[in-house]
Amino acid sequence: MDNVQDEAANTKEMPSIFPEVPTTKILAIGQFTKPPTPEQIKELFPKEVPATLRLYLAGKIDQWWIRQTQTGPVFLLNVTSIEEARALMEKLPLGQAGLMKHEFIELGPLTPLHLLLADRGPTASK
Numbered sequence: 001m002d003n004v005q006d007e008a009a010n011t012k013e014m015p016s017i018f019p020e021v022p023t024t025k026i027l028a029i030g031q032f033t034k035p036p037t038p039e040q041i042k043e044l045f046p047k048e049v050p051a052t053l054r055l056y057l058a059g060k061i062d063q064w065w066i067r068q069t070q071t072g073p074v075f076l077l078n079v080t081s082i083e084e085a086r087a088l089m090e091k092l093p094l095g096q097a098g099l100m101k102h103e104f105i106e107l108g109p110l111t112p113l114h115l116l117l118a119d120r121g122p123t124a125s126k
Contacts, residue, residue, distance in 0.1 A: 018111035025062065026085040027105040030072030036099055047093040060088055072100060082106065 036044065052073075055061045063076040079085050082104040094100035 019114055021108035021111055023080045023106040023108050025107040026077040026079050026082060027107055028075040028077055028085050028089055029067075029103040029105070030074065030089070030100050031103070032072055032094075033099055033101055036094075040097065040099065044093045044097055044099070051092050055088060055092075 052061070052064070056064070059078055061075050062078050065074045066072075067074060075089075077085050077088065079088070085104050086102070089095050089100070089102045092100070
């Protein structure tokens with residue numbers, strides 16, 4: 001999964017016709033490092049669900065889903081750095097047990113929308 005992060009880093013070095021935008025959210029795509037055993041499910045999931053719910057209630061998780069493959073969750077996080085996203089996910093029980101890893105993707109405003117602005121510059125409040 002680090003390959004995606006490497007590709008993202010390489011993309012930042014490429015010249016772009018679009019303006020740079022801030023990171024406003026992080027997409028965290030989870031994947032089990034190995035299938036949990038029935039004992040691990042019984043032990044960890046009753047802790048994982050409330051811990052995840054606490055992150056949602058704290059405003060750190062915006063949306064969450066399960067992959068159709070049932071191989072892990074996907075979170076849209078209200079954080080602006082991969083470091084913060086990684087720290088949040090690693091503190092969850094499945095992360096602490098080494099059973100879950102995540103791919104992190106930085107997201108920001110859709111840059112082609114600047115073409116719709118007359119001045120084509122960054123927006124500013126007036």
